Amino acid sequence: MIGASTAGAVVVSGIGVVIDGRPLLADVDLTVRAGEVLALVGPNGAGKSTLLRAIAGDLAHSGTIAIDGVRTGGEAPLATARRRAVLEQDTAVAFGFRVGEVVRMGRAPWRGTRRAVDDDTVVARVLDQVELADRIDQAFPSLSGGESARASFARVLAQSTPVLLLDEPTAALDLRHQEAVLAVARAHARAGGAVVVVLHDLSLAGAYADRVAMLASGRIVADGTPTDVLTADRIGAVYRHPVTVVPDPNTGTPVVVPSRTVQEASS
Numbered sequence: 001m002i003g004a005s006t007a008g009a010v011v012v013s014g015i016g017v018v019i020d021g022r023p024l025l026a027d028v029d030l031t032v033r034a035g036e037v038l039a040l041v042g043p044n045g046a047g048k049s050t051l052l053r054a055i056a057g058d059l060a061h062s063g064t065i066a067i068d069g070v071r072t073g074g075e076a077p078l079a080t081a082r083r084r085a086v087l088e089q090d091t092a093v094a095f096g097f098r099v100g101e102v103v104r105m106g107r108a109p110w111r112g113t114r115r116a117v118d119d120d121t122v123v124a125r126v127l128d129q130v131e132l133a134d135r136i137d138q139a140f141p142s143l144s145g146g147e148s149a150r151a152s153f154a155r156v157l158a159q160s161t162p163v164l165l166l167d168e169p170t171a172a173l174d175l176r177h178q179e180a181v182l183a184v185a186r187a188h189a190r191a192g193g194a195v196v197v198v199l200h201d202l203s204l205a206g207a208y209a210d211r212v213a214m215l216a217s218g219r220i221v222a223d224g225t226p227t228d229v230l231t232a233d234r235i236g237a238v239y240r241h242p243v244t245v246v247p248d249p250n251t252g253t254p255v256v257v258p259s260r261t262v263q264e265a266s267s
């Protein structure tokens with residue numbers, strides 16, 4: 001069973017990050033339980049990637065962060081790599097590697113264990129999940145931007161960890177693949193995992209997240225259900241742009257529509 005913690009798969013307690021005298025995060029508390037997808041939203045520069053890096057254990061901070069009850073930094077990196085997988089916002093282009101090889105790199109934490117026998121099956125399954133099964137032998141740098149993002153997501157899935165930390169996984173993707181990535185995230189949570197996903201598309205957050213946490217200037221300004229957090233007043237104030245929020249006609253989840261001034265076409 002994965003993510004069987006009662007305390008929460010990810011528990012962030014009072015963390016702060018200061019770089020060059022500038023506070024990038026302050027007083028951040030956040031709990032993500034097994035079975036949950038948490039969307040982390042907020043304007044450019046709010047501190048979303050910084051928070052994800054801190055949760056991943058890749059950034060010095062004050063306060064404490066635990067994944068499945070184990071403090072990050074309190075165990076060998078290999079053990080951490082078996083608990084959480086990270087999709088960074090800017091993934092390096094892997095020159096000289098084929099798509100299948102890049103995805104297989106995600107299996108590295110399991111090398112030499114009994115789970116390594118699953119490598120071929122896992123690589124095939126995750127490539128299928130991102131609809132790149134037919135690209136397994138293509139040179140990674142020759143993929144389109146969106147394909148490259150999906151292959152990187154597949155590498156993260158191949159790591160087979162209970163916790164997924166995804167920084168803007170949908171930024172380069174078309175409509176179909178945005179929905180597909182979040183459907184995979186939901187399935188991961190349904191299977192007992194936990195997902196923290198940074199999203200700019202607030203309607204996607206509204207549709208797929210169990211909870212939304214909104215960051216602004218390094219602080220959590222709201223944390224709750226999509227309906228509670230994604231209000232027109234709050235979004236308008238935090239993003240400094242007026243919006244209308246309407247219920248999705250099929251699901252009732254909040255759809256966020258930015259206010260626009262459309263020029264009349266001249267006749």
Ligand code: ADP
Binds near residue numbers: 019024042044045047
């Ligand atoms: P976002 O919410 O857009 O992901 P980030 O977490 O990447 O924001 O960055 C938050 C703020 O911290 C930004 O203003 C960014 O310029 C700044 N920042 C991030 N990393 C560093 C760093 N290593 N040194 C200085 N400033 C940084």
Ligand code: MG
Binds near residue numbers: 048049050089167
């Ligand atoms: Mg970012």
